[in-house]
Amino acid sequence: xxLAAPPSLLPDSLRLxxxxxxxxxxTPPADAGLIDVENPSTGELIGQVPAGTPADVDRAVxxxxxxxxxxxxxxxxxxxxxxxxxxxxLTTRADDLARTIAVELGSPLKLATRVQxxxxxxxxxxxxxxxxxxxxxxxxxxxxxxxxxxGVVGAITPWNYPLHQVxxxxxxxLAAGCTVVLKPSELTPLTAYLLFDAVTEAGLPPGVLNLVPxxxxxxxxxxxGHPDVDMVSFTGSTATGARIMRLAADRIARVALELGxxxxxxxxxxxxxxxxxxxxxxxxxxxxxxxxxxxxRMLVHRDRYDEALHLIATAxxxxxLGDPFDPATRxxxxxxxxxxxxxxxxxxxxxxxxARLVTGGPDxxxxxxxxxxxxxxxxxxxxxxxxxxxxxxxxxLAVIPFADTDEAVAxxxxxxxxxxxxxxxxxxxxxxxxxxxxxxxxxxxxxxPFNPLAPFGGYKQSGLGRELGVHGxxxxxxxxxxxx
Numbered sequence: 001x002x003l004a005a006p007p008s009l010l011p012d013s014l015r016l017x018x019x020x021x022x023x024x025x026x027t028p029p030a031d032a033g034l035i036d037v038e039n040p041s042t043g044e045l046i047g048q049v050p051a052g053t054p055a056d057v058d059r060a061v062x063x064x065x066x067x068x069x070x071x072x073x074x075x076x077x078x079x080x081x082x083x084x085x086x087x088x089x090l091t092t093r094a095d096d097l098a099r100t101i102a103v104e105l106g107s108p109l110k111l112a113t114r115v116q117x118x119x120x121x122x123x124x125x126x127x128x129x130x131x132x133x134x135x136x137x138x139x140x141x142x143x144x145x146x147x148x149x150x151g152v153v154g155a156i157t158p159w160n161y162p163l164h165q166v167x168x169x170x171x172x173x174l175a176a177g178c179t180v181v182l183k184p185s186e187l188t189p190l191t192a193y194l195l196f197d198a199v200t201e202a203g204l205p206p207g208v209l210n211l212v213p214x215x216x217x218x219x220x221x222x223x224x225g226h227p228d229v230d231m232v233s234f235t236g237s238t239a240t241g242a243r244i245m246r247l248a249a250d251r252i253a254r255v256a257l258e259l260g261x262x263x264x265x266x267x268x269x270x271x272x273x274x275x276x277x278x279x280x281x282x283x284x285x286x287x288x289x290x291x292x293x294x295x296x297r298m299l300v301h302r303d304r305y306d307e308a309l310h311l312i313a314t315a316x317x318x319x320x321l322g323d324p325f326d327p328a329t330r331x332x333x334x335x336x337x338x339x340x341x342x343x344x345x346x347x348x349x350x351x352x353x354x355a356r357l358v359t360g361g362p363d364x365x366x367x368x369x370x371x372x373x374x375x376x377x378x379x380x381x382x383x384x385x386x387x388x389x390x391x392x393x394x395x396x397l398a399v400i401p402f403a404d405t406d407e408a409v410a411x412x413x414x415x416x417x418x419x420x421x422x423x424x425x426x427x428x429x430x431x432x433x434x435x436x437x438x439x440x441x442x443x444x445x446x447x448x449p450f451n452p453l454a455p456f457g458g459y460k461q462s463g464l465g466r467e468l469g470v471h472g473x474x475x476x477x478x479x480x481x482x483x484x
Contacts, residue, residue, distance in 0.1 A: 009102075010046055016048060017190070018049075020050060020052065022063050023066075023067075024200075031050075031051065031053050031056075034048045035186050035213065037188075040106040040332075040333040040335050047190055050213055051186075051214050053219070057212055057219055057226060060211075061210075061223075067205055068149075072148070072149045079174065080128050082205075083128045086202040087124045089197075089202045090198045093194055095113075097112075097117045097163060097194055098112040099112070100191050100194060101162060104189075105162060107288075107324060111287065116161060119161075120166070120167035120168075123164070127473070145479060145482075146482065147176075148478050150176070150231045150476050151230030152180075152231075153232070153233055154223040154224060155173070156216070156224065156232065159187040159188040160291065160292070160393075162185065170182065172473040173233070174209070175473055176473055176476035179208050184211075186214065186216075231253060231476065232248050233255075234257050235259075237259065241463065245257070256465035256475050257464045258462075258467060259292075259419075259458065261391060261417045262297060263293060263297065263420040263422070263440065264295065264422075266409075266421070266434060267298065268405065268425040268427075269301040272446075275447065280424075281312055282315075283422070284298070284395075285331060288331050288334055289394040293419055293420035295422050296392065297398050297411075298312070299400050300402070301401070302401045305401045309399065313377065319331045319375045319395075321367060321375075336371060337371050344362060346390065347396060350378050350387040354380075354382075355385065356379040356380045357377075357378060359377045361374070377396075378397070381399060381400050382400075383400055388414075409434060412438055413438065416460055417459075417462045418440040419440060419441055419458035419459075420441065420443070421443045422443065425445075428446065441462065442454070453468065454469055455467070455469060
């Protein structure tokens with residue numbers, strides 16, 4: 001076996017990880033099967049992890065169940081202290097985490113450092129404080145209403161933000177007093193191993209956090225359907241989310257789902273067009289378009305449409321493809337050959353459907369190695385077309401004209417998804433009025449920054465429940481009424 005990534009790119013400790021983390025120990029899996037981990041920038045093999053089995057899930061769930069009474073009974077101060085130690089252990093590994101994400105995902109190192117690692121560290125720090133708070137109780141008539149941890153949580157996470165999506169589940173679950181079995185994506189599992197090295201250093205009680213890598217059809221399904229898992233928290237595709245709901249329904253288990261998106265960026269005619277386009281293109285192309293909240297539909301008033309297309313083409317041309325470790329690179333590869341082929345299929349279909357190619361497309365120059373797709377912009381996209389309706393999950397932007405605000409809102413809401421969105425206007429009251437009309441879980445006005453303490457989640461087929469902040473923590477709790 002030839003492991004291609006040199007030690008300068010990937011910590012040696014990650015190159016051969018043949019164990020699970022169950023009950024506080026690194027332990028061999030039930031089966032010798034392995035999953036290859038690839039560098040999407042080159043297509044080369046960089047590591048291997050175990051292909052977990054249902055038997056491994058059984059062991060991990062049993063360990064989490066055994067740990068639950070003690071962890072759920074721990075004081076808020078004790079749980080907060082454990083999370084604080086985990087934060088410190090992860091902080092010392094921040095550089096290794098960023099480099100690992102740059103290698104196994106292809107995220108440019110600057111993005112990996114600031115967003116892929118910086119954001120989850122912020123989320124964990126927020127939950128150090130949230131965990132320290134006394135449990136919320138309220139009196140309703142003669143009843144005392146209390147919140148209690150739901151129990152054992154199965155966390156199934158995606159590849160596009162391999163530390164943040166994990167932390168958005170682990171931090172609130174642990175803060176609430178739950179224990180967890182984690183199945184990370186088989187495409188980016190090495191980041192989870194660095195996380196669990198930090199878990200070991202932080203000294204979390206055995207069984208509170210458990211790691212079982214593997215594929216969705218094997219480990220994911222075993223975890224989602226396990227009779228001793230009280231809640232499944234999943235981030236990924238809408239189709240897989242629906243499958244998890246069916247598995248959990250047999251035992252009436254709770255599910256929290258953060259699924260797909262096709263978010264609209266509504267640029268009203270009085271907006272600062274240059275800023276709105278620059279930020280909008282950046283958002284659509286973030287992480288090579290592999291972001292569920294990406295504003296992949298840009299809605300522009302007809303009076304400013306041609307001007308906007310010129311600005312969009314100029315902005316997109318500034319996104320250089322290349323090596324994630326090259327400081328000049330702004331877009332890395334897509335995560336796999338299959339993902340790149342899927343995105344190319346969307347581009348081909350958009351051309352066949354009559355959308356006008358502004359920049360990029362199937363003939364654009366890309367690096368000869370790796371799974372790269374050029375940033376691609378289409379104009380004159382019909383609101384009912386596949387490109388305007390389906391989640392591409394790649395660096396592809398659809399630009400759609402509108403005649404007035406009512407039409408813009410109608411186009412924005414013409415989607416089975418409702419995860420995020422944006423509104424731009426010189427009149428913030430007018431922007432707020434439009435934001436209130438959008439059927440989506442989050443809306444940014446005039447490029448307002450992301451708030452990791454605000455509830456995150458979607459309407460419609462974008463999911464169920466919320467992550468982050470006090471609302472995300474509440475997802476991992478049961479309500480009990482005690483009559484007095």
